[in-house]
Amino acid sequence: xxxxxxxxxxxxxxxxxxxxxxxxxxxxxxxxxxxxxxxxxxxxxxxxxxxxxxxxxxxxxxxxxxxxxxxxxxxxxxxxxxxxxxxxxxxxxxxxxxxxxxxxxxxxxxxxxxxxxxxxxxxxxxxxxxxxxxxxxxxxxxxxxxxxxxxxxxxxxxxxxxxxxxxxxxxxxxxxxxxxxxxxxxxxxxxxx
Numbered sequence: 257x258x259x260x261x262x263x264x265x266x267x268x269x270x271x272x273x274x275x276x277x278x279x280x281x282x283x284x285x286x287x288x289x290x291x292x293x294x295x296x297x298x299x300x301x302x303x304x305x306x307x308x309x310x311x312x313x314x315x316x317x318x319x320x321x322x323x324x325x326x327x328x329x330x331x332x333x334x335x336x337x338x339x340x341x342x343x344x345x346x347x348x349x350x351x352x353x354x355x356x357x358x359x360x361x362x363x364x365x366x367x368x369x370x371x372x373x374x375x376x377x378x379x380x381x382x383x384x385x386x387x388x389x390x391x392x393x394x395x396x397x398x399x400x401x402x403x404x405x406x407x408x409x410x411x412x413x414x415x416x417x418x419x420x421x422x423x424x425x426x427x428x429x430x431x432x433x434x435x436x437x438x439x440x441x442x443x444x445x446x447x448x449x
Contacts, residue, residue, distance in 0.1 A: 299330035301367050303337065308355065308375040310343035328367040333435045335363050338373065346377035347421050363438030363448075378421070387418040391425060396443065398431035423449055 305324045317324045317339070328337045338361075341348055351361035357376040390413045399409045405427060416425035426439055426449070439449035 300327050301330065302326075302370045303328055303334065303367065304370075304372040305338060306355070306372065306374045307341050307343075309377060310341040310346070310348070310375050313340040313342050315339035330368060332367050333363075333437075334361055334365045334367050334371075334373070335438075336436055337367070341375045343375075343377050345380050347380050348424055349376040349378045349421065350423075352376050363436070381419065386420075388415050389418065390414075391416050391422070393426060394443070395429050395431075398429040398434070398436075401428040401430045403427050 303326045305326055307321050307323070309321075311321045312318055312324055315324065315326070324339060326337050326339070328334065335351070338351060349357070351373045353359040353361060353371065353373060355374045357374070360376075361373055392411055392413055394411050395409050397409075400406055400412065405412045405414075412427075414425050414427065416422055423439060429436055437445070441447040441449060
């Protein structure tokens with residue numbers, strides 16, 4: 257074999273080893289750096305929350321009015337990430353993607369981009385000896401996450417005033433491995449509250 261053929265053979269061998277190196281590394285459990293970065297990156301989105309005349313009663317801005325930025329992981333439940341709000345003389349009527357309330361946020365909305373939401377309010381009627389009603393709440397495999405019944409599972413009773421917004425009287429619930437999708441009048445979820 258001539259000297260030039262030996263050099264060409266040597267260069268070819270080095271090129272072959274260089275080409276095989278990533279495959280050998282991946283076979284040993286090491287993905288290339290760019291693949292590792294892609295697998296480990298979790299997208300986080302900002303949600304600007306507007307109290308729309310109210311004040312925040314949960315989160316880092318408790319007691320403050322105005323706007324509040326929350327962060328939510330890609331695919332996370334929007335409703336569960338939003339803080340609680342209140343407004344004197346008004347009942348909280350839910351969240352909306354627009355200030356006028358024409359595009360409501362629902363329990364099955366998941367975050368996939370930066371967004372804004374606005375608290376919606378209903379003028380509270382003067383309370384004249386409002387009747388109180390007991391509401392039986394079934395956690396349906398979950399546990400109560402707040403209030404007097406925190407940590408309890410199964411059926412509990414809460415009280416709701418006549419003509420009040422029912423969802424405001426209901427507790428927060430949680431269940432390992434599940435995202436809360438909202439309340440329903442039936443166990444199968446066919447009649448949402």
